[in-house]
Amino acid sequence: MNSVVSLKQVCQRVDYGLTTSAVLGGDGPRFLRITDIDDSFVDWASVPRCTASEAESAKYALADGDIVVARTGASTGRSQWVTVSEPSVFASYLIRFRVGPEFDSRFVAYVLSSEPWFDHVLSVAHGKSAQPNMSASEMARFRFACPPLPEQKAIAQVLGVLDDKIAANTKLAETADEVGSTLTRRWLDPDVTVVLSSIADIVMGSSPLGADLNETGAGTVFYQGVRDFGLRFPSSRVWTTAPLRLAEPGDTLLSVRAPVGRVNLAREETCIGRGLASVRSTTGQRFSLFHLLKASKEAWAPFDGGGTIFGSINKGQLASIQLPGIKQEHAGRLEDSLAALEKLVSSALGENAQLAQTRDSILPQLMSGRLRVKDAEKVLENAGA
Secondary structure (H helix, E strand, C coil), rough: CCCCEECCCCCCCEEEEEEEEECCCCCCCCCHHHHCCCCCCCCCHHHHHECCHHHHHHHHHCCCCCCCEEECCCCCEEECCCCCCCCCCECCCCCEECCCCCCHHHHHHHHHHCCCHHHHHHHHHCCCCCEECCCCCHCCEEEEECCCCHHHHHHHHHHHHHHHHHHHHHHHHHHHHHHHHHHHHEECCCCCCCCHCCCEEEECCCCCHHHEECCCCCCEEECCCCCCCCCCCCCCCECCCCCCCCCCCCCCEEEEEEECCCEEECCCCCEEEECCEEEECCCCHHHHHHHHHCCCCHHHHHHHCCCCCEECCHHHHHHCEEEEEECCCHHHHHHHHHHHHHHHHHHHHHHHHHHHHHHHHHHHHHHHHCCCCHHEEEEEEHHHC
């Protein structure tokens, strides 16, 4: 039989994080921040380090099974179940919940991804000020139905299979992305530069009226800027019934407002807003163009702030950007290699979208008891997890 418990009751420790700054390099502990937590796993390789005293490193040390929750800003209430492989601490805008041995920490983490939790967050965090925020005590008083420990473990295992597969796919996609970047750098010609307009057509974005936007999937998917950018493709969140400027599938979507130069690929016909441009290869080498733009960070530096209030680049400046050329004898081979790698990336990330959809559909059913664990396992088999 399920019992109703509070988050405070299931935790042996609740702590605020360390106030310090992230640093590049060094040998200090990893410094987990709000921007580093994701729906399914932490990419520790991208988490910066920090300088911390021995006492601070001990006090704020993360351990396997800890749950960290964002306490301020638009991410308030977002949580992450943590596994660590090296010394790591957490930042002050996160709250750490350490679950007691009588409960399964991963099950509790899934509770903090459920609709009742976000209803609690909405009722508390968004009514106090313009900036959403929650205290540790406000989070800790959240109450939920908790089954016996064996059932907690079974539910966490079912959902964990999906998240573990998502993490493995993401690592595969990241590795393929790194290989593509390495190949591109290897076959650049240091003695040759090309002007972007000589190898690509450019379409600058234009934002439709707010009245024509929706979040129900009606019309054409719309991206204003980099907010929804992912490893390779943006996440669909907003659509428009009156698109103005369009990117075609396979076009590079390039940020023309700070942060200038960030890129994704268009997966479908896409309406682009003022913060983006569509860059379309005119040489038949769309993947080479994508990786060339991705690798040319120094080209964007003069336009990305640098003392101004807000960095940006206009169409004329973008068209005249000079990029390193690709050695002609390797151009065809590079495009073929990148196409194979991009197929792998697309397949892995596409499967992730399906796995996440499966997870998000069965999570509330498992939590409410409407779906039994053995039936959920059949769903996983059908999903290929």
